[in-house]
Amino acid sequence: MFELLNSHYNYFAVMLLLGIGLYMLIESKNLVKKVIGMNIFQTGIFLFFITLAFRAGGNPPIIKEGGGPYVSPLPHVLILTAIVVGVSLTAVALALIIRIYTEYGTLDEDKLKQLYYD
Amino acid sequence: MTLSLIEAVLLVFVLGCAIGAAVLRDVLASLMAFAAYSLGISIIWVMLEAPDVGLTEAAVGAGIMTILFILALANTVRPQENGLFESISVRTVVLVGAFVVVMIATVPSLPAIGAEGAANPVVSGEVTQHYIDNAYADTEVHNAVTAVLAAYRGFDTLGEAVVVFSAGVAALTVLRQEVFA
Numbered sequence: 001m002f003e004l005l006n007s008h009y010n011y012f013a014v015m016l017l018l019g020i021g022l023y024m025l026i027e028s029k030n031l032v033k034k035v036i037g038m039n040i041f042q043t044g045i046f047l048f049f050i051t052l053a054f055r056a057g058g059n060p061p062i063i064k065e066g067g068g069p070y071v072s073p074l075p076h077v078l079i080l081t082a083i084v085v086g087v088s089l090t091a092v093a094l095a096l097i098i099r100i101y102t103e104y105g106t107l108d109e110d111k112l113k114q115l116y117y118d
Numbered sequence: 119m120t121l122s123l124i125e126a127v128l129l130v131f132v133l134g135c136a137i138g139a140a141v142l143r144d145v146l147a148s149l150m151a152f153a154a155y156s157l158g159i160s161i162i163w164v165m166l167e168a169p170d171v172g173l174t175e176a177a178v179g180a181g182i183m184t185i186l187f188i189l190a191l192a193n194t195v196r197p198q199e200n201g202l203f204e205s206i207s208v209r210t211v212v213l214v215g216a217f218v219v220v221m222i223a224t225v226p227s228l229p230a231i232g233a234e235g236a237a238n239p240v241v242s243g244e245v246t247q248h249y250i251d252n253a254y255a256d257t258e259v260h261n262a263v264t265a266v267l268a269a270y271r272g273f274d275t276l277g278e279a280v281v282v283f284s285a286g287v288a289a290l291t292v293l294r295q296e297v298f299a
Contacts, residue, residue, distance in 0.1 A: 007230040010166075011128050012222065019218035020136045027210045030197065032190060036152045039183070040136050043159055046171075054166045055241040056232030062263035063254045064245050069234075071167045072246040073253075073262040077271060081209045082280045085176050087183060088285030094190040095289035101194040108197070114276070 010051040017044030029109045031100065035093045041088050050073040125165060130156040141203045145196050149187050156180035170263045 005012060017040055024037025053075035061073035101107055104115050135155035142148045156179040163172035229238040240246065255267040267275055290296070 004226060008225050008228060009125070009218070010131065011225045011228055011229055013133060014145055015218050015221040015225065016133055018221060019138055019214045020133075020140050023210055023214045025141045026214070027207050028204075029139070030145055031144060031193070032187065033139075033148055036139055036148060036187070039152065039179075040139065040155070042192050042240055047159070047162070048156045050163060050166050050168050050171060051231055052229070052233055052238070052240045055234045055238070057230075058167055058241075060169050061248065061250065062166045062260050063262055064260060067211065068250070070204040070250050070262065072241050072243075073266050075240065076168050076171050076263045077266045077274075079168075079171050080174055080267060081173070081274060083178055085281050087178050087186075088282050090183060091186055092292070094186055094286050098193045099189055099292050108196055108297075118295060 012048060014048045014051070015045050017041070017047065031107045032094075032095050032108065034109075035090060035097070037091070039086065039090060042082070046079045046082060049079050125162075128153070128158055128162050128165065132162065132294070143199055145191060149184065152187075153184045153291055156183065170261070246255055250286045 004037050008039025021037045021039075021044060024040065025034055028034050028037060046091055051071040055069060058071040059067055061070040061076070063070070095105065100112070104112055106112060106115070126256045132155055135151045138196035139155060142151060156175060160172045160175035160180060163169070163175055206236060234241050236242070249262055249266055249270065253262040253270075254260060257265040257269045259265040259269070
């Protein structure tokens with residue numbers, strides 16, 4: 001078990017971050033905290049990708065004479081795109097939250113449910 | 119690759135901040151824990167030789183994201199309740215724990231961190247090798263990440279720009295405004 005932790009430590013962190021994000025998405029009553037949880041879930045997946053792109057003794061993928069070996073640039077590109085898309089997602093979620101607050105006057109999940117069904 | 123001290127400290131810091139964001143009752147405190155989390159994870163990106171991702175995470179994740187959250191808090195409410203921490207729901211912890219255990223069961227089949235060759239097809243695969251061999255000759259850009267982002271996968275980046283534009287339109291529509299104020 002310790003051997004595995006020593007060679008795969010980032011993947012354990014990934015799974016724990018996914019767990020923490022999922023916990024916040026399910027359990028947090030405040031909608032803003034749910035969005036924070038969604039972002040933590042997301043960065044967990046980013047860590048998975050960037051860890052897979054890493055190679056021991058590799059350099060950043062800035063190509064020059066005799067600069068290798070390089071880590072893989074492709075996962076970096078995918079994650080750059082994903083970070084920007086994640087910010088867009090957060091912006092829309094927060095806009096919806098502001099709108100919900102102006103309509104209902106609360107951000108508490110349970111109170112919102114009550115107000116909606118009344 | 120074995121776990122070095124600085125990586126261990128960073129991972130503990132990041133996981134601690136994430137747990138802090140989850141259990142702190144005050145939304146602003148939770149948000150600050152999340153900002154510290156973003157900063158820690160951007161240092162992890164640099165440790166994993168991904169400086170482009172680290173820069174983006176520090177600027178966008180820790181910077182713009184925090185500003186967006188603070189703007190949202192300023193326009194809504196920050197509930198004042200007693201107690202520093204939220205109560206932990208046992209039912210959800212059991213559910214999430216089961217999820218994490220199932221996910222961790224997949225970890226032994228993943229390549230070790232820093233592996234190369236046949237063990238890690240992402241690093242040593244044909245696609246990566248093609249980009250590294252040809253990026254400079256094809257695009258005359260030294261940074262392979264930029265070359266892939268703007269040239270090889272340029273349509274992806276165009277799609278990304280469309281997503282950002284639609285997000286701006288959606289935010290304005292939802293808030294019933296004509297311009298960002």
